[in-house]
Amino acid sequence: xxxxxxxxxxLLRQLVAVxxxxxxxxxxxxxxxNTVVEVVRAAQVGIATYFPRARSLIFNADSGSDDGxxxxxxxxxxxxxxxxxxxxxxxxxxxxxxxxxxxxxxGSALRMIFAVADLLSAGAVVALDPDVTSVTPDWxxxxxxxxxxxxxxxxxxxxxxxxxDGPLVTQLVRPLVRAAYGWRLQEPLMGxxxxxxxxxxxxxxxxxxxxxxxxxxxxxxxxxxLANGFKPAQAALGPRRLAHTRxxxxxxxxxxxxxxxxxxCLELHSAYWLARGPAEAVPxxxxxxxxxxxxxxxxxxxxxxxxxxxVAALHPVLATILSDATLAGVTAAAAAPGPLSYPDDLWAATxxxxxxxxxxxxxxxxxxxxxxxxxxxxxxxxxLLQYGSSSPSVVYDAxxxxxxxxxxxxxxxxxxxxxx
Amino acid sequence: xxxxDPLWYKDAVIYQLHVKTFFDSDGDGVGDFKGLTSKLDYxxxxxxxxxxxxxxxxxxxxxxxxxxxxxxxxxxxxxxMDDFTVFLAxxxxxxxxxxxxxxxxxxxxxxxxxxxARSSRDSPRRDWYVWSDTDDRYRGVRIIxxxxxxxxxxxxxxxxxxxxxxxxxxxxxxxxxxxxxxxxMWRVMQFWAGLGVDGFRVDAVPYLVEREGTTCEGMPxxxxxIRYLRxxxxxxxxxxxxxxxxxxxxxxxxxYFGNGDEFHMAFHFPLMTRMFMAIRLEDRGPLxxxxxxxxxxxxxxxxAVFLRNHDELTLEMVTPEEREFMYxxxxxxxxxxxxxxxxxxxxxxxxxxxxxxxxxxxxxxxxPGSPIVYYGDEIGMGDNxxxxxxxxxxTPMQWSGGWNGGFSSADPEQxxxxxxxxxxxxxxxxxVLAQERTGHSLLNWMRRLIRVRRSTRVFSRGTLTLLDPPxxxxxAYVRTFEKEQVLIVNNLSGTVQAVExxxxxxxxxxxVEMFGQSLFPRIGxxxxxxxxxxxxxxxxxxxxx
Numbered sequence: 032x033x034x035x036x037x038x039x040x041x042l043l044r045q046l047v048a049v050x051x052x053x054x055x056x057x058x059x060x061x062x063x064x065n066t067v068v069e070v071v072r073a074a075q076v077g078i079a080t081y082f083p084r085a086r087s088l089i090f091n092a093d094s095g096s097d098d099g100x101x102x103x104x105x106x107x108x109x110x111x112x113x114x115x116x117x118x119x120x121x122x123x124x125x126x127x128x129x130x131x132x133x134x135x136x137x138g139s140a141l142r143m144i145f146a147v148a149d150l151l152s153a154g155a156v157v158a159l160d161p162d163v164t165s166v167t168p169d170w171x172x173x174x175x176x177x178x179x180x181x182x183x184x185x186x187x188x189x190x191x192x193x194x195x196d197g198p199l200v201t202q203l204v205r206p207l208v209r210a211a212y213g214w215r216l217q218e219p220l221m222g223x224x225x226x227x228x229x230x231x232x233x234x235x236x237x238x239x240x241x242x243x244x245x246x247x248x249x250x251x252x253x254x255x256x257l258a259n260g261f262k263p264a265q266a267a268l269g270p271r272r273l274a275h276t277r278x279x280x281x282x283x284x285x286x287x288x289x290x291x292x293x294x295x296c297l298e299l300h301s302a303y304w305l306a307r308g309p310a311e312a313v314p315x316x317x318x319x320x321x322x323x324x325x326x327x328x329x330x331x332x333x334x335x336x337x338x339x340x341x342v343a344a345l346h347p348v349l350a351t352i353l354s355d356a357t358l359a360g361v362t363a364a365a366a367a368p369g370p371l372s373y374p375d376d377l378w379a380a381t382x383x384x385x386x387x388x389x390x391x392x393x394x395x396x397x398x399x400x401x402x403x404x405x406x407x408x409x410x411x412x413x414x415l416l417q418y419g420s421s422s423p424s425v426v427y428d429a430x431x432x433x434x435x436x437x438x439x440x441x442x443x444x445x446x447x448x449x450x451x
Numbered sequence: 452x453x454x455x456d457p458l459w460y461k462d463a464v465i466y467q468l469h470v471k472t473f474f475d476s477d478g479d480g481v482g483d484f485k486g487l488t489s490k491l492d493y494x495x496x497x498x499x500x501x502x503x504x505x506x507x508x509x510x511x512x513x514x515x516x517x518x519x520x521x522x523x524x525x526x527x528x529x530x531x532m533d534d535f536t537v538f539l540a541x542x543x544x545x546x547x548x549x550x551x552x553x554x555x556x557x558x559x560x561x562x563x564x565x566x567x568a569r570s571s572r573d574s575p576r577r578d579w580y581v582w583s584d585t586d587d588r589y590r591g592v593r594i595i596x597x598x599x600x601x602x603x604x605x606x607x608x609x610x611x612x613x614x615x616x617x618x619x620x621x622x623x624x625x626x627x628x629x630x631x632x633x634x635x636m637w638r639v640m641q642f643w644a645g646l647g648v649d650g651f652r653v654d655a656v657p658y659l660v661e662r663e664g665t666t667c668e669g670m671p672x673x674x675x676x677i678r679y680l681r682x683x684x685x686x687x688x689x690x691x692x693x694x695x696x697x698x699x700x701x702x703x704x705x706x707y708f709g710n711g712d713e714f715h716m717a718f719h720f721p722l723m724t725r726m727f728m729a730i731r732l733e734d735r736g737p738l739x740x741x742x743x744x745x746x747x748x749x750x751x752x753x754x755a756v757f758l759r760n761h762d763e764l765t766l767e768m769v770t771p772e773e774r775e776f777m778y779x780x781x782x783x784x785x786x787x788x789x790x791x792x793x794x795x796x797x798x799x800x801x802x803x804x805x806x807x808x809x810x811x812x813x814x815x816x817x818x819p820g821s822p823i824v825y826y827g828d829e830i831g832m833g834d835n836x837x838x839x840x841x842x843x844x845x846t847p848m849q850w851s852g853g854w855n856g857g858f859s860s861a862d863p864e865q866x867x868x869x870x871x872x873x874x875x876x877x878x879x880x881x882x883v884l885a886q887e888r889t890g891h892s893l894l895n896w897m898r899r900l901i902r903v904r905r906s907t908r909v910f911s912r913g914t915l916t917l918l919d920p921p922x923x924x925x926x927a928y929v930r931t932f933e934k935e936q937v938l939i940v941n942n943l944s945g946t947v948q949a950v951e952x953x954x955x956x957x958x959x960x961x962x963v964e965m966f967g968q969s970l971f972p973r974i975g976x977x978x979x980x981x982x983x984x985x986x987x988x989x990x991x992x993x994x995x996x
Contacts, residue, residue, distance in 0.1 A: 047949050048921030083772050084732070121776055122734040123923040 037146045042129045046150060049125045053085035054078060054175055055153035059140030060091055063161035064098040066274045067091075070161050071107040071126075077171025079120040085154075087120070090147055091128040092140040100161075101128040138248035142240055145231040155179050156231050160222045165272040173266035174225030177316055183264030185256040186225035188218050190271040191319045194418040194426045195329050198411040199289060201430055204250070207382060210437035211297060212257040213307035217265060219253045220289070226252075230261050239299070247292020254296035258303035267317030283404060290400040294389045305445045310438055331415040335371040338409025348402050352388040357381055361406060364413075373406075373413035375436035381406055382437070383444035391451045459548065460650065460692045460715055460821060461753045462911040464901055466499040467760060468826035470507050470529050471516070471867050472847040475859035480866045482847070482858070484525070484534040488541050493883065495545045497829060497894075498901035501821075502542060503550040503652055503694075505761055505845075507535075511561045513621050515761075515845065517552075517654060518559035522639040539647045550694065551643060553651035555636055555676075556658050557622040565623050569609045579632055580623045581615035581661060582607075589615070592667045598790050617658045617667075627659045627676050637683050644684065650692030653714070656707060657697050669697075669706065677713045692716060694755055700768050701745045711749035719745070719754040719820055721768045726758065726814055727800065728773060730807060730986075731780045733944035735926040737773075742818070742917055742928075753911075754820030758811055759828055762841055763792030764800070786836045796844050798831040803875065805831075806986035809896065810941060813988040816904040817930070817939045819915050829897040830886050833876020838868060846871050849878035856882055903965050903990065909935045918952055925950040925983070929957070929993075938962060938991040942983035951978035962991035 038046070056074040060067055071089060078087045091104040105128050131143045141158060148156045155178040159166060177183035192201065200220055208219040234255060256263060280288075297304060342349070342365035349358055360377040385403045389396055418429050456462075474486030484507075494502065506516035507525045516526075525535055542549050558565055568576040586604035594600050595617055604613040605620035614623045625632050640651065660672040677693075684691050695707045695717040704717050721741050729738040748754070764781070766774045774791070781800050782793040793800070801807040808831060815822045827848055835843040846868045850857030856870050856878025863870065871877050886892035904910050913932035920927055924944040930937045936957070942948045954960075954974045962971040971991065981989070 044951065045921060048923070048951070050922070050924060050944070050946070050948070084776055086734075119770070119772075121728070121737070121773060122732050123736045125923065 037131075037143060038150070039129070042127070042147075045127050045129070046147060049088050049127070049151060051086060051152045052088045052125070053154040053179075054082055054087040054171075055144070055148050055151065055156045056087070056089045056171065057141070057144030057147070057156060057158045058089065058091045058104065058161050059094070059137050059144065059158070060096055060100045060104070060161045061094040061135065062096045062098045062100060064096070064100050064103055066164055067100055067161045068103050068107045070159050070163065070166050071104055073166045073168050074157075074159060074171060075107070075124055077168035078124050080168055081172035082175070083120045084122065085120070086122050088125045088127065088147075088151065088153075090144060091126075092131050092143040093128060094135045094140060095130060101130070104128040136248075138240070138251075141248055141252075142235065145235040148228055148231040149235055153228050153231070155225060155227065157225045158221075158223060160273075162273050163222065163271060164274050165270050166223075167269055170223065170266075170268050173268055173317055174223065177264040177266065177314075178225050178227045182262065182314065183225075184227040184230040184261035185252070186264045186266050186316075187216055187221050187253070187313070188223045188271070189265045189267045189315060189317075189319060190218060191269075191423065192426075193423070194421060194429075195327075195415055198329075198414070199286065199407075202378070202410055202414060202433070203382065203407060204289060204293065205430070206379070206434045206437035207293060207386075208253065208257075209310045209434045210379075210441040211304040211307070212254065212300070213304070213310045214257050214263055214313050215310050215434065216253065216257070216263060216313050220249045221253060222249070222271060223268065224252070225266065226256075227261070230256060233259065233261070247288060247295065250289070250292040250296055251299075254300050258300035263313045265313050265315045267315060267319045269320070283401070286404050286407065287397065287400050290389070290403065291396070294386060294396070297386065298390065301448070305449060310434070328419065329411075329415060331412045331419065334408040334412035335416070338371065338373075338405050338412060339365045341405035342409070345402055345405065348394075348398075351393055352399065352402065353381065353384050357384055361409075364409065370416045371409060371413045372417075373410040375433045376440065378406075378410045378433070379436040379440035381410075383440050387444065387447050387451060390448060455690070457690045458751060458753075459690070460501070460694075462905070462908060463501040463548070463821040464499045464816075464905060465501040465503050465550070465755070465821060465823040466494055466497065466826065467503045467505070467757075467823050468848075469505045469761065469845050471505070472845055472858070473826060474848065474850070475861065478860040479528065480859050480861035481528045482867070483528065484530040484538040488534075488538040491538075491541055491545055491547065494547060496898065497824075498898055498905060499824060500546060500905070501548045501550060501649070503823065504552065506552040506554065508552075511559055511621075513559070514619055515840070515842065517554055518557075518561075518619070518622050519554050520559045520561045520563075523642055536646060543647065548649035549647075550650040550652050550692065551648050552654060553636075553640065553643075554654040555625070555627075556655040557616065557618060557624045560621045560623055569607050569614075572610050572612070577610075578629045579626055581626045582610075582612045583615070584612055586613045589661055589663060589667050592617075592661075596790055615661065617655065624658065624661075627672070633676050633679060637680060640680065640684060641687065644688040644691055648691075650694060650715075652694045652696065654696050656695045656714075657699065669699075669703065674706065674709065674713060677707065678709060681709075681713055694718070698765055698767060701741070705746045705748070708748055708752045711751045715751065716753050716755045716821065719756050720765055722754075722756055722818065722820075723758060724764065724766065724769060724777075726811060727764065727781065728769070728777060729926070729943050730801075730811065731776070734923050735943055736923065738814075738926055738943075739917055742915065745819075755823055756815060756818060756820035757823035757825065758815050759795075759797045759800070759825045759844070760823065761825070761845055763789045763794040765792045767791045784836065789841065794834070794836055794841050794843055796832055796834040797825070797828045798881075799833050799876065803831065804986075805893065806945075808893065809900075810943070810986040810988055812897065812900055813939075813990075814926075814941060816900055817910055817928075817937075817988075817990060819913075819930075821911065822904070824897070824901075829894055830883055831876075831881055831893045833871045833873065833881065835869065835871055842868055849882040851882050851884040852879045857884065899966065906965075907935060907937070907992070908932055909937050913937070918954075920950045920952050922948060922950040924948050927952055936960070936993040937965070938993055939988065940981055940983065940991075941988040942986055945985045947982065947984055949980065949982045951980050954979045957993060960993035960995055962989075963994055965990040965992050 093101045155175045157174045174186045177186045357380045389399045471482045473482045476485035507529045508519045509521040509526045510516045657668040660670040661667040692715045695714040697704050707714050725737040725741045782788050847858035886894035909930045909932040913930035916929045918927040927940045955976045960974045
């Protein structure tokens with residue numbers, strides 16, 4: 032169960048006063064003063080409106096903020112703004128903000144949230160991203176109800192996405208998780224999620240916490256859930272917008288982090304995914320809005336240019352990673368005149384062959400990842416050029432085809448993985 | 452009896468009973484004053500010091516006696532006026548004060564006043580009631596008995612006008628704009644006070660006077676009537692008490708105390724509802740909230756607090772979500788719901804859970820106000836929601852496991868209301884005789900509780916300081932009166948709880964648990980840790996030695 036050093040005596044005293052809770056909303060923070068108050072309020076109003084009878088706790092695990100975030104969490108009320116509460120909770124919504132020690136990052140914070148959930152026998156756990164400015168109270172029931180109703184152990188979010196929104200998810204993580212883990216989960220990088228106490232305890236008991244997994248904890252949790260038979264569900268939330276006030280890591284760093292996490296998960300769960308058959312649909316609760324905000328248009332032409340340039344420059348390296356057929360396809364795509372076209376099956380093959388290279392460690396893993404990045408840009412540019420102005424349904428169909436292409440590529444990749 | 456401390460009602464522990472169903476001395480199936488008199492030893496042993504009797508006036512009994520047909524006598528089925536005066540003297544002899552009903556707002560439509568009033572539009576009594584050619588006066592005024600009434604006006608086919616009624620249509624409202632009415636009511640009060648009655652529980656106070664364009668509740672003219680009656684009572688019968696029934700939130704009840712020149716006491720309805728809510732929610736929030744919202748009263752005034760009474764557990768002053776919660780928790784059987792409330796007794800409401808019954812009584816006896824114990828709740832009697840109206844909580848007192856539960860020697864079919872006879876709450880299982888023979892019975896526990904409550908005036912007259920421990924399942928407060936202090940800690944939940952109390956302002960005091968006289972460690976400046984069993988409560992007298 033909970034690590035004896037994970038919960039301080041002071042925190043334990045506060046938890047004694049809280050006791051068992053039906054709903055635990057965890058908010059991991061690090062210098063989120065600009066946004067965290069609205070997240071807390073959304074949680075408060077969500078609990079009050081949809082679970083007025085529930086015993087509830089809003090638990091903030093803070094990684095040493097120096098901008099007053101913990102105090103803002105503690106003091107946030109629904110009374111000092113125009114927030115309209117349709118009802119008030121019958122039971123007191125408790126609130127704790129506590130620092131945690133150890134490795135900074137979301138992983139450590141979630142570990143503490145899981146520990147608290149385990150100790151308080153929480154009926155359902157929700158984690159909210161403190162940076163999200165678009166969170167609304169109805170995210171709480173969307174993430175809680177499938178768990179409380181016994182329909183799910185893990186509830187992933189579902190956001191309406193335009194073609195250009197979140198390509199790392201839509202072009203890489205989503206189809207790969209679908210093919211490997213055999214579930215059509217739209218958002219494997221769960222920025223927000225709900226989970227059952229059983230799953231929280233499962234995560235808490237994994238030995239992975241000390242081995243670097245926390246850097247990619249979102250993906251790791253997804254893998255743990257899917258590979259260990261926890262029932263998944265998806266909850267249609269509204270659009271996900273992040274605060275622009277924070278300095279975020281650049282694409283190379285994010286790409287590296289995601290690829291490392293993805294590869295680590297595939298290594299960890301190889302016994303499961305190598306045997307897993309065709310992907311199943313994940314039950315979805317709620318419906319996404321039909322109209323979506325297209326948001327800023329990325330520079331597809333610039334990405335295409337970088338792809339063309341880097342494929343030529345990296346050709347010798349690519350030759351050590353890709354099969355002849357795939358390399359030929361990539362080279363042809365880069366050299367072809369007119370709008371860039373990086374077909375689904377070619378992209379699926381590319382990704383799997385890179386994963387095999389990563390698995391075999393044909394070169395440093397960082398090098399493998401960096402080499403994939405320009406190809407990812409090329410694939411993204413290709414998709415945007417083709418679907419950038421398309422309706423949500425057309426984009427959906429295109430992404431569905433991409434998922435199928437990954438599934439078709441999987442058997443061969445799995446066979447090669449086993450050989451390696 | 453009315454000599455002595457004029458503030459006696461502040462120290463009262465009141466026992467509310469229905470003469471009709473308390474004890475039948477003559478075997479006619481109906482309780483009576485002789486029967487009640489014969490049970491005064493029981494009441495004295497219970498430890499209460501004030502009796503509140505439901506109406507015993509002549510009545511057609513379409514509202515169980517609240518529809519009065521004669522204010523100056525008692526119904527023959529309850530006995531004679533002599534029986535009443537003998538009862539009163541016997542009660543006083545035992546130190547028991549007696550409070551009777553005063554139904555000011557309305558009479559029965561069978562009352563001679565109304566019969567005379569309706570006989571002709573020119574009747575001298577015509578103006579004793581509120582009449583109208585149309586039923587659209589006072590539009591928008593709420594209907595109280597939603598389950599039975601569709602309008603506050605009823606058509607009188609005899610005088611061919613509508614008459615006003617806030618309750619049942621057979622209970623026409625008296626017209627307090629007519630000075631003759633208030634004078635008549637003062638005469639009624641003189642009559643009973645002259646016999647020795649110690650106080651009046653005044654029914655349906657807010658509705659005495661109507662004004663167009665208002666809610667017709669709590670009108671300034673209503674307060675004038677009350678001040679007049681109070682002044683008369685003080686002048687002619689000092690030491691007598693007026694208790695208001697105003698089913699409203701405490702902020703709105705506060706005006707009925709005036710500047711100490713209207714009512715001495717008033718029921719605290721929301722406190723009762725919030726107690727039931729808090730114990731089911733296992734969260735002190737609703738209770739702490741209403742305690743904070745309760746206004747300070749003039750020194751001579753006092754709240755009357757209760758768990759259950761002869762009416763439904765009112766849910767008028769809660770939000771829709773709270774009402775839904777209360778129905779779900781306490782009245783899953785729709786038959787238990789009446790108007791905006793729940794017609795059930797204490798023990799069945801609490802699933803017969805002894806711990807919860809004890810905790811609720813512990814709260815009742817330790818929160819500010821004079822507590823009222825509803826007859827039969829001291830032994831955990833059940834109810835019968837199928838008897839109609841509120842009669843299911845007015846069933847005969849269960850004295851023994853024998854014939855008719857020892858209530859009456861009449862045939863069971865002859866009883867005023869059928870006995871509770873189910874295996875769980877029936878008289879064979881729940882009765883006074885059995886509980887008197889069992890040391891740990893609820894009855895004996897209640898006797899101890901009342902004895903401890905009355906061992907100090909800190910409960911009846913002390914101030915209350917609410918503590919705010921982080922554990923929301925625990926409600927803790929300090930009662931202070933003069934140099935005496937009592938710390939009360941209640942576990943509202945059904946599970947064991949630990950709580951840390953900030954008692955630094957009480958540092959140095961030694962807590963002595965009041966039921967067992969057990970000593971606890973001296974209070975220091977650090978948080979004071981206590982653990983409590985499920986629904987447990989502690990009363991600590993704080994000693995400074």
